[in-house]
Amino acid sequence: MTKNTYSGLEADIERLDAFALENSGAYADGEPFPHIAIDDFVYDAALDGILDEVATQGVMEWSDMSDRFQQKSACNSTRAMGPKTRALMQFLNGQEVIMFLEVLTGIKGLVPDPLLAGGGIHELREGGFLGVHADFNFQKHMRLDRRINLLLYLNRDWDEAWGGNLELWDTQMTSCVKRFAPLFNRCVIFNTTDKSFHGNPQPVHAPDGRVRRSIAMYYYTNGRPDGEVADEHMTLFQYRPGEGSAADRGKRMLKRFVPPIITDLIDRRRN
DSSP states (O other): OOOEEETTEEEOHHHHHHHHHHHHHHHHTOSSSSEEEESSOSOHHHHHHHHHHHHHOTTOOOEEEEETTEEEEEEOOGGGSOHHHHHHHHHHTSHHHHHHHHHHHOOOSOEEOTTOTTOEEEEEOTTOEEEEEEOOOEETTTTEEEEEEEEEEOBTTOOGGGSOOEEEEOTTSSOEEEEEOOBTTOEEEEEOOTTOOEEEOSOOOOGGGOOEEEEEEEEEESSOOGGGOOOOOOOEEOOOTTOSOHHHHHHHHHHHHSOHHHHHHHHHHHO
16 A cells, blocks of 8 residues: 655555545535545544644644634644644645545535634633534635635544534534544544534533644635525524524524525525
8 A cells, every 4th residue: 555755744645535536425415514524534643743742832822712602722823833733734735635625525626725714723622612603604815715624633532421522513503413523533524605504512521631622624716606605704603402592592493484595695684
């Protein structure tokens, strides 16, 4: 089996290429929106080196986000990252991964984001969470439409009971359709639209001060299918059943009985 080496980072590109060819149909048919999970995405040793850097890098520039919808920390400054972490970011933004993603997702003309806008290293510490949401849909600096998320998890021996699981919700926000534990070297890839609701709403409560870590990479195109076009917006947080005010719950109920074309128009005007 041939290995591809990128700046000291080893990844089995042939395996990924074969996976993309074999699973493009499963990706497209994913519910509640196109997605797939891949375990052992890169070689374990590569991620071990990155974990060492993240845990010891004193100059890591963390941005903390804390409000009713989220409590998380992120770093997207490659200058503040160690060399192994930078190499991984370059690999995930490189030719091999772009070609793999285009075959897997069927989306051609994908463009990586070297600025890592909203991406990079993410951490959920004790009590951390990220509410269910649809992502921002436009990268203003590059003037491109956001199409694909790639999430790579860095958590060895993670217990699902500790929270922080990735949840994929239906378009009406009535139920969680899929749930993925953030296990070490597990990669989850999915399409991003105004209706691809996802998040980590269950707060993290892990022993011994353990932190839930992930790498988030986003990919773009110049334009998107007509059926996905919407006005530019930032993150659209959603309430799960039982959350929010009575007015918020009324809006969710309305969406269950009013045709989507009408509720979509209402949402676009609001956004």
